[in-house]
Amino acid sequence: MNQRPPLHPAVAATRLAVRQALVERAGSRGDSVEMPLAIVALSGGADSLALAAAAAFVGPRCGWRVGAVIVDHALQAGSAGVAERAAVQARKLGLDPVVVALVSVEARELGPEAAARQARYRALEEHAAVSGASLILTAHTRDDQAEQVLLGIARGSGARSLAGIPPHRGLILRPFLGVTRVDTEAACEAQALEPWLDPHNEDDSYARVRVRHRVLPLLEAELGPGIAAALARTAEQAREDAAAFDEMVNELIEDVVEHAEAGISVSLAVLSSNPAALRHRLIRRVAEAEFGSELSREHTLAIAALVTNWRGQGPIYVPGIKVIRSRGSLLFTRQIGSPREAESS
Structure with a gap:
């Protein structure tokens, strides 16, 4: 009898994270008889490519159709080719529909990173509205969460910022907040996926890149391993506290405010x-x-x-x-x- 080769642990971790997230959001399906649609925000990088592969495998088994939107910001030479390669891999994984959305990024008031993020989410939400998608899956990892918490601490922006990246907001669902970047890269390698290496992720003019390549490694070296996981736990606890305060404010607001x-x-x-x-x-x-x-x-x-x-x-x-x-x-x-x-x- 032929035995299946053992599932790579990183692939198992990504699939489990997506399965748990989709099961928890079962209420997003609505009342339609047709299987609901979840779209993956796919950049072609290791994180989003691992998410696309996990969602393609898990989604239909949890009652979801899965598609992808690749947003081309047109900020780098060859961006159209990067977007098309990501689309080809998404189609090979079985995602449908797969859409490449070209956006215009205007950074006059916002910085380039914030302007690109704003344009990206606008494109994702517009496609979700057109396609009738019930969820937008993004590939923020535990490492992204740790970086966000450190940046919030550096800005002194309080508990709300310390709470980091929320696991879900509106249509946005982030299944990978408990998954590491090491896992997403290993999952891509185990599944013969070819992630794109974004040169912006090596550009230390960005504060997030300096946190990723300098600050977190220094903290790990000086304070011991597990710093990223500890920061992610801090964010989770801060979100719980913020949610409790929000509920109290909602209860008080009618007694406090008069027009x-x-x-x-x-x-x-x-x-x-x-x-x-x-x-x-x-x-x-x-x-x-x-x-x-x-x-x-x-x-x-x-x-x-x-x-x-x-x-x-x-x-x-x-x-x-x-x-x-x-x-x-x-x-x-x-x-x-x-x-x-x-x-x-």
Whole structure:
């Protein structure tokens, strides 16, 4: 009797991760009799190619059709050839449909990396809408998660950033957040897949590349192995804490906020009676939800001081908003133009 060769451990790890993710998201299938569609965001690199192979194998066994979208950012010479090679490998794996989407990246306000990411996700979401896909699978790994957490720490951007890359958001599902980059590369080799090596991943002008090639290896050398796994666990715990705080804010927000004639009125009594972590989240939520403004830590603390350390100061100006303390409330109003012009008028 012929025995099957043993499954390579890295291939098994990638398939198990995809299977667990698809089973957990079974509710995304909807009520259609037809098998739902999941599309893989495929760059042609080892991570996304390993994801495409795992999804092609596991998807139909879990009741999913699987396709792929290859986004060509046209930022490098030969990008069209890279996209086509990725498409050829996707079709060989049995993915259908396979689409190459050419996008225009405009980096006037955002940096090139952020602008490319924005264009990529826009293209993925547009294709999902056209094709009726229920899920978009991206290949962020445990190593990506560790790098994201370190970058968040370096920026001092708080618990939300420390929570790293979420495992799912909207249509986006990230099955590989527990899979290492070593595993994705080994899975490609074991399945005779030919990943593309992105030269941007070696360009140390990018902070993420410096973290990957310098900072994490140094931490591993000085503090011992397992740093990436520990950072990923930190992100998971931070996400749990952030989710709990979000739920508390959602419960409080209706008791705190009133729409006043001049703007948004927020109860001083409720703000002062809650811990700083909740108070700051409430302030940031009002600024973002009502005015579309993302407050820095310094802006948040300046507004919070009107509650906890008021000595007659004010008004406080933050991007697009003026905040004053008035009659037992903080009053948030939209600020158009410079604060100096507003004060002199």
